[in-house]
Amino acid sequence: MMNLQIIILRYVSIIVIAVSSLHVSAQNIGPADSKATPETVRLYSNLKKLLARGIMIGHQDDLAYGVNWKYEDGRSDIKDVTGDYPAVYGWELGRLENDAPANLDGVPFDKMKEYIQDGYERGGVITISWHLNNPLTGKSAWDPAPAGSAASALPGGEKNELYKSWLDKIATFMQSLKGKNGELIPVIFRPFHELNGSWFWWGGKNCTPDEIKKLYQFTETYLRDVKGVHNLLYAFNTDRFATKEEYLGRYPGDEYVDIVGFDIYQRGPDNEKYMAEFDRTLTTLEDIAKEKNKIPALTEFGYGTLPDSTWWTNVFGKVLQTHHIAYALAWRNAGRKSATETEFYVPYTGQSSAEDFKKFCDSKQILLQRDVTKMKLYE
Numbered sequence: 001m002m003n004l005q006i007i008i009l010r011y012v013s014i015i016v017i018a019v020s021s022l023h024v025s026a027q028n029i030g031p032a033d034s035k036a037t038p039e040t041v042r043l044y045s046n047l048k049k050l051l052a053r054g055i056m057i058g059h060q061d062d063l064a065y066g067v068n069w070k071y072e073d074g075r076s077d078i079k080d081v082t083g084d085y086p087a088v089y090g091w092e093l094g095r096l097e098n099d100a101p102a103n104l105d106g107v108p109f110d111k112m113k114e115y116i117q118d119g120y121e122r123g124g125v126i127t128i129s130w131h132l133n134n135p136l137t138g139k140s141a142w143d144p145a146p147a148g149s150a151a152s153a154l155p156g157g158e159k160n161e162l163y164k165s166w167l168d169k170i171a172t173f174m175q176s177l178k179g180k181n182g183e184l185i186p187v188i189f190r191p192f193h194e195l196n197g198s199w200f201w202w203g204g205k206n207c208t209p210d211e212i213k214k215l216y217q218f219t220e221t222y223l224r225d226v227k228g229v230h231n232l233l234y235a236f237n238t239d240r241f242a243t244k245e246e247y248l249g250r251y252p253g254d255e256y257v258d259i260v261g262f263d264i265y266q267r268g269p270d271n272e273k274y275m276a277e278f279d280r281t282l283t284t285l286e287d288i289a290k291e292k293n294k295i296p297a298l299t300e301f302g303y304g305t306l307p308d309s310t311w312w313t314n315v316f317g318k319v320l321q322t323h324h325i326a327y328a329l330a331w332r333n334a335g336r337k338s339a340t341e342t343e344f345y346v347p348y349t350g351q352s353s354a355e356d357f358k359k360f361c362d363s364k365q366i367l368l369q370r371d372v373t374k375m376k377l378y379e
Contacts, residue, residue, distance in 0.1 A: 031258050032220070035230045039179075039378045040186040043125070044233055044258060046377040047295050047326045053375075054367045055320060056125065056327035058088025059346055060300075063115040064107045066333045067348040071111065077333050077348045078368075082361045085369035088327045089119040094131035094141065096173060097166035104131055104140075105332065109173070116177055120185045123373035126177075127188035127235070127299075127329060132166065134201040135159040141200050150207035150215050164222065171227035186378070190235035190299060191219055194263055195250050197239040209250045216252040235259035237299040240277065244284055259326070260289050261299030271308070271315045278316075282323045298328035302345030309352040312360035321365060 030036065031044045050056070059078055062085070064070070066077035078086045091112055094104035102108045116126050131141040136149040136159055153163035177185040195212055198204030202212055216236070223229040236257045241247045251257070262285060266274045282298075289296035303311055320328070334343035347354040361368060 032234055032256055033224050033230055033232065035224070036233075037184050037186065037231050039183055040231050040233060042378050043186045044295075046375065047125075047233075047259075050326055050367075050375070050377075051295070051324045054365045054371070055323075055325055056087035056367045056372060057361065058090055058125070058127065058327050058329035059086045060090035060092070060329060060332035061105060061107060062086050062089055062333075063118060064111065065335065067335045067342065067344050067351075070335075077344070078346055080349045081347055081354045082358050082368060084361075085119075085122065085124065087367050087369050087372045088125045088127060088329055089115070090329050090332075091116060091126070091128045092131060093128055093170065093173065094133075096130075096169055097132055099169070105334070113173075113177060116185060116187075117179070120177075120179055120378075122369055123375070123377060124369055125188065125327065125372070125377065126185060127190065127327075129190050129193055130170070131200075135163050135166070136201075141202075144198060144201050144203075144206040147206060149201040150211040154211070154214055154218060167219065167222050168227065171223055171229045174223075174229050174231060175227075177231070184231035186231050186233065188235050188259060189232045190237055190259075190261070192216055193235075193237050193299065194239040195237075196241060196246065212250050213252045217256055220252075220256050233258040235261055235297065235299060237261040237263060237297075240264045240281060241284075244288060247284065247288060254292050254294075257292075257294060259295045259297050259299075260285060260292070261297040263300035264298070265301065265331075266303040266311075266315075269307070271311075275315055275319050279319045279322070282319065282325065286323060286325070296325045298325055300329055300331055302331040305342065305344065306347055306351065306353040310356045311353055312356045314356075317360045317363065317366075321363070 030041055062076045062078060069075060076085050092103050092105060096103065096109060119126055133140055134143045134149050136152040137143050151157055152159040154160060174187060175184065177187065179185055192202045192212060192215065194200065195203045198206055202215065220234055223232065234257055236251060238247055239262065241262060262281060264278060264281065285296050308315065331345040333346060333348065336342050347357045360366060
């Protein structure tokens with residue numbers, strides 16, 4: 001009798017372990033949104049597979065404008081230099097919450113939709129950030145005062161209804177993005193980016209870790225469960241960080257995240273210092289992604305005005321070649337901002353690093369539009 005009881009207990013234990021394993025696997029085999037559209041699920045799956053193939057290069061506002069040009073059909077600074085479009089197209093929704101016709105960088109939302117459709121039809125990947133205004137003060141994303149701005153947007157907070165009305169507009173925009181066959185275009189959405197820094201109202205010392213976790217969770221569940229938005233992958237990203245503990249200090253939970261990333265810019269001429277930090281941070285990110293079964297990405301990067309003509313191959317590319325991330329998004333080529341200031345993060349024709357950038361992009365590891373078109377990321 002005792003032997004029979006032992007055998008039964010062993011079988012029960014095996015079943016419990018098997019069921020637990022299946023539960024864990026079920027949580028990790030697809031996007032955070034269990035009702036994600038078929039195209040979104042395929043993109044998620046293919047981004048994971050892509051890690052073994054190479055790194056997609058992206059660019060913010062790439063199709064809308066560049067250095068010395070604006071709204072020219074089919075144009076791109078990356079295409080001008082390399083002959084091909086980027087693989088990832090970054091866009092921004094700041095000011096949509098205010099019913100403005102154009103975003104905070106001046107790109108009309110109707111044009112943005114067309115550019116998103118263009119990139120998608122070529123097989124490219126779309127990612128969208130949102131520098132939303134401070135709901136408590138009505139001022140910009142860069143208005144950190146007073147403390148309590150994040151809490152005000154949460155359920156029970158004095159600005160929760162206002163914040164939900166903003167999310168309604170985000171939902172409408174996301175659900176208006178459709179391909180030629182009427183399918184919803186998948187988007188990598190990265191709300192509350194750089195949330196460990198204190199320059200935005202949702203970051204650093206301006207709110208507690210618990211407040212931003214709850215705000216991230218509320219934002220996602222409202223879009224998904226209330227508004228029925230199912231064409232989003234969610235990217236969690238910090239600014240530069242020193243440790244795994246710092247990175248995860250404001251992490252909303254595995255069930256809310258598809259992509260883990262960070263933003264890092266080179267701010268001065270010390271290449272060795274930048275390379276060491278960049279390499280160390282990428283390593284930590286990859287460890288976190290592996291542990292949590294997420295997709296690692298460099299969600300923003302750049303070296304303003306690219307003063308080093310060989311930066312792409314001798315600095316950025318030299319670090320990147322030893323790592324595996326899904327994509328790296330360069331920030332925007334805003335062009336001439338004044339008589340003495342021009343802002344850009346990828347080269348334009350004739351810029352001193354243009355040839356080096358082309359050499360960098362010719363590497364087998366680096367993927368541009370024609371490379372990912374062949375991969376059919378949505379099929």
